[in-house]
Amino acid sequence: MGAQGMFNTHSPEFLEPDRPPERETPEKVQAFVVAHRAFFILLTVMVAQLLLLSAQVTRNHKVRLIQVWAVAILDPFERALHSVTDLTTGTWRTYRDLLATQEQNRELQRQLAAARAEIQQLSEQATEARRLRDLLEFKGRLSFQTVAAEVIASSPGEAAKAVFIDKGTDAGLAPDMAVITPSGIVGKTIAVFPHSSQVMLITDTSSGVAAALERSRVQGIVKGTGPNLCELQYVMNESAVNTGEVILTSGLDQIYPKGLPVGTVAQVGEGNIYKSIKLKPAVALDRLETVLVVLKPPSQALHALNSPSRP
Amino acid sequence: MAFVALLLQAFLPVRIPLARLFDLPLLVAIYFAVVRRNKVFAIGLGTGIGLLQDALSSGLIGMFGMAKGLVGYLAATASVKFEIEEIFGRLALTATLVLIHGLFLAVLHHVLLAPPPPFNPLELVSGTLVNAGLGLVLFLALDKLRKQ
Numbered sequence: 001m002g003a004q005g006m007f008n009t010h011s012p013e014f015l016e017p018d019r020p021p022e023r024e025t026p027e028k029v030q031a032f033v034v035a036h037r038a039f040f041i042l043l044t045v046m047v048a049q050l051l052l053l054s055a056q057v058t059r060n061h062k063v064r065l066i067q068v069w070a071v072a073i074l075d076p077f078e079r080a081l082h083s084v085t086d087l088t089t090g091t092w093r094t095y096r097d098l099l100a101t102q103e104q105n106r107e108l109q110r111q112l113a114a115a116r117a118e119i120q121q122l123s124e125q126a127t128e129a130r131r132l133r134d135l136l137e138f139k140g141r142l143s144f145q146t147v148a149a150e151v152i153a154s155s156p157g158e159a160a161k162a163v164f165i166d167k168g169t170d171a172g173l174a175p176d177m178a179v180i181t182p183s184g185i186v187g188k189t190i191a192v193f194p195h196s197s198q199v200m201l202i203t204d205t206s207s208g209v210a211a212a213l214e215r216s217r218v219q220g221i222v223k224g225t226g227p228n229l230c231e232l233q234y235v236m237n238e239s240a241v242n243t244g245e246v247i248l249t250s251g252l253d254q255i256y257p258k259g260l261p262v263g264t265v266a267q268v269g270e271g272n273i274y275k276s277i278k279l280k281p282a283v284a285l286d287r288l289e290t291v292l293v294v295l296k297p298p299s300q301a302l303h304a305l306n307s308p309s310r311p
Numbered sequence: 312m313a314f315v316a317l318l319l320q321a322f323l324p325v326r327i328p329l330a331r332l333f334d335l336p337l338l339v340a341i342y343f344a345v346v347r348r349n350k351v352f353a354i355g356l357g358t359g360i361g362l363l364q365d366a367l368s369s370g371l372i373g374m375f376g377m378a379k380g381l382v383g384y385l386a387a388t389a390s391v392k393f394e395i396e397e398i399f400g401r402l403a404l405t406a407t408l409v410l411i412h413g414l415f416l417a418v419l420h421h422v423l424l425a426p427p428p429p430f431n432p433l434e435l436v437s438g439t440l441v442n443a444g445l446g447l448v449l450f451l452a453l454d455k456l457r458k459q
Contacts (some may be wrong), residue, residue: 038354042354057371
């Protein structure tokens with residue numbers, strides 16, 4: 001067996017067998033203290049006597065020096081602790097306040113949304129109240145009996161211009177009754193059911209209204225031509241028609257009372273024999289809400305209003 | 312021996328004005344610290360003598376105790392490190408330790424007392440020289456007493 005057979009010839013213990021093993025740190029400290037025992041004893045004795053002296057010496061207002069030193073030593077730590085405590089409580093308080101503010105903000109946002117919705121609702125109600133007041137006022141000035149109705153639906157399809165109202169035979173309605181608003185005429189009833197009726201608008205191609213120009217009293221027939229448009233037909237080229245002129249019902253069709261606005265002249269053109277007069281309806285037929293249905297005995301020409309002034 | 316030193320320290324200045332510069336308890340503490348060459352013993356001896364001196368004085372208790380404890384430690388340390396059997400060595404050591412004692416007391420007075428007493432360097436130097444000479448004589452006497 002060689003020299004390296006049983007032993008590790010490169011280990012520190014084999015190379016330096018006399019070197020003492022490394023001590024742990026507490027043992028080093030202990031060894032240091034023991035080696036300088038006298039110095040530490042001197043230090044202890046000096047500190048003890050210093051404390052004894054400080055207990056005897058007084059400073060301002062008879063405060064003992066030891067108290068002054070104790071306060072001086074502890075004061076920075078107390079201040080630091082106070083600062084840390086203040087910072088911690090301040091941060092916590094700020095965080096709590098922020099949470100409360102956030103919650104308050106959310107609540108205020110909710111209240112704001114609710115208030116806006118209520119305002120919108122009240123605004124709608126106010127508008128409707130005004131509209132109904134105007135309608136009532138208008139109805140009061142009429143010389144014939146009417147019944148108010150709400151527009152509840154429109155007929156499907158682009159070609160048919162008709163709406164449904166919430167009054168029917170139970171309210172005394174019948175076909176071919178004029179439907180009007182304070183702004184002008186809307187159309188006439190074409191189908192009446194027990195609790196609702198279908199109203200054909202004046203813009204429907206099947207509609208026809210006997211009308212006359214307000215100034216010249218030239219008469220014609222208003223026919224529906226498309227969405228929100230009508231045409232005044234059978235007006236001779238020689239007749240004087242100006243853009244913006246008002247067209248009223250003539251009452252000759254025995255349906256619409258005389259003197260109600262139909263629309264205003266939007267465009268005037270010359271045709272072969274008759275003029276081509278495009279007119280804009282007086283009533284916004286795409287925003288109908290409440291209408292009046294004229295209850296009239298059949299075959300009776302009616303005048304629109306009791307008073308000379310038009311709505 | 313410490314007791315005798317204290318007794319003489321209290322008695323002599325009444326009769327001999329120059330004796331107010333003496334510090335016999337200090338010289339005794341230095342001698343025995345050097346002879347015993349034990350630092351712990353020297354600290355204890357110096358502190359004890361100093362506290363007794365404080366108790367007999369009207370000043371604060373602990374002043375002389377701290378100063379003489381420190382001097383005892385230094386004396387024992389010096390006796391271990393240096394050869395001070397010769398006269399010159401003893402003289403130098405005694406003068407140094409008396410000076411350190413005086414300066415340490417002056418610093419303590421300045422730090423602790425308000426207002427601090429005025430620092431008198433002339434008195435410090437003269438006290439150092441007087442005690443160094445006295446120490447020389449005292450140490451020879453104590454050597455003879457010890458041998459007997």
